[in-house]
Amino acid sequence: MDLANFFIQLLNSVQYGLLLFLLAAGLTLIFGIMGVVNLAHGSFYMLGAYMAYALTGAWDNLALAILAGTLISISLGWLLEKLLFRHFYHRSHLDQVLLTFGLIYIFEELRSMLWGDDVHSVGVPAVLDWSIQLTDTLSYPAYRLFMLAICTALALGLWLLISKTKLGMRIRAGAFNSDMAQTLGINIVRLHSLVFAMGVALAALAGMLIAPLSSVYPHMGSQVLIMCFVVVVIGGIGSVRGALTAALLVGLVDTFGKVLLPQFASMLVYVLMALVLLYKPEGLFKQ
């Protein structure tokens, strides 16, 4: 592998890692603060992708579709939290798993009723439908770079929100000890709604952003869900910083593993997880 290629693969790693981070951030927050194992997280990613497909079909404008899709997913998250998840915070993990596992089926069925079981594609917006020639055979699609920028901005924004704002302080307090936070006058009920809605929106956003690059297809959520859990476990449950580090690490291992050790590519990420857990059983950044 020459130097140019090495850097391109590095770019690929970071891009994949940041996308994983968008997904895992919501999952780790929901897990860390509410203690809910949310298996349906991947479904929100799928719904996001399908929304991008449906809304660009209606308006032919991805930016508008993403905006509307984000609002819809925030409402959906808020509603789900109020109607369902709220009643499961103090139940056992098994109950939560049953609930969210059931939700996967409901979302898949809804998806099937609304959009059918076909594979769909979403067009890359015309302004970003060009690419940069990197080597004589390889060009890098501008949309991928755009996605990289958006994901970086979102990661940065999330970090600022959590570590520098009052709201972030409350979220951290809630994750650390929600009873104590409540005693100190933090409206934990509203905080839960907010965090849950944010988590759903982040997953849906990841789905909407990936839609033009990927195709939109049934069960796309369950594929990424496992990787998300790997990221959350490596990073330490509840830690956004951990999720970012772990997502980038997984991106690196996965990308270079595929190229350098194709025979073992499928297990390398799990080897990484096992190694981390061996030395840091609570993950890299324990709250």
Add this chain to the structure above:
Amino acid sequence: MANRRQLLTSTAAIAGAACSGVWFPALAQNSKLRIGLMLPYTGTFTQLGVAIDNGFRMALQEAGGKVGGREVEFFKVDDESEPSKGVENANKLVQRDKVDVLIGTVHSGVQMGIHKVARETGVLNIIPNAGMHAATRALCAPNVFRTSFTNGQPTQALGKVMVEKGHKKAVWITWKYAAGDEAGESFKESYVAAGGTIVKELGLPFPNVEFQALLTEIASIKPDAVACFFSGGGAAKFIRDYAAAGLKGKIPLYGSGFLTEGLLDDELAPSAQGIMTTLHYSASLATKRNDAFRLAYAKTYKMQPDVFAVQGYDAGLLLLQGAKAVNGDLSNKKALYAAMESAVIDSPRGKWTMSKAHNPVQDMYLRVVEGKENKVLGVAAKALSDSGVGCKLG
């Protein structure tokens, strides 16, 4: 006394023989033939299951709705493409519903379950899709027939085509799972035999679709061509990513025909132009037989048939031919199997016959994506037969 007793027993024996020989078939022919359909009616492969079901029923309807002169009764089980329930679901049809023939299925993992039940109970099984090699190789069985393909059959025709086009160095890329590995194995054999060299084999776990790193690697290797096995949603994404990475038009892309089946819509078609694939069927095959089939299917089901509908249709044709030879008495196994083995199926894909291992001996077409269709360029391999290695039938 002794004589009378002898007389009685021999009379009884004659009566008994008469019963089993004459009476029961008559009864059997009056009763309905029980057909079990074990297909995916939900999940990722729903469309494939429905297409096979449609095609199969259409073949029977065209023959007047009767099989070997008998009325039919259908029993349906949704296999959900769930391998862990394969044996259980097959047993529902065989033990509970007592079907005379089991049609199924799509997913190779589920097929392993059906195969186990078929071998244990001896029930007639016609496979309308699943291409796992074992079913017509090492684990072949007299009562198991396939009307589709083996996973390696399409790519077996690919090697020669690519070398003839001057592509001597190729990269092979697929999902690392049974179907992908079997397709790769056959591609390698045919490509190396034709004088080509595989410079690198790339793979990713099924059904992972993060291709970017591998595409970067392909760009840095700069092979003469790339050959691949992908299908469904993953295939669509691979085609898009390949074009987006700037490889389309620079490094020709080849593949097993499932790469472009049922995916060429307005969005994907521009990225797919020029991709060459080999498969045993194409919707654009210009024969009278295919035109008639497509028209009839579209009229009946208000949708266009695909390769899976053809495979289901052929499963129907095969059953009809076999049952006709034994006048609907499927318990006459020897004659039934002999008739099915020697059947010539007049399929929309072209006429094909059965190999000794019970897999189609069929033409593989070379197709190129033009507009929104897989245009047939010609026959890549005439009467291609799977090796059937390890099968001791015939």
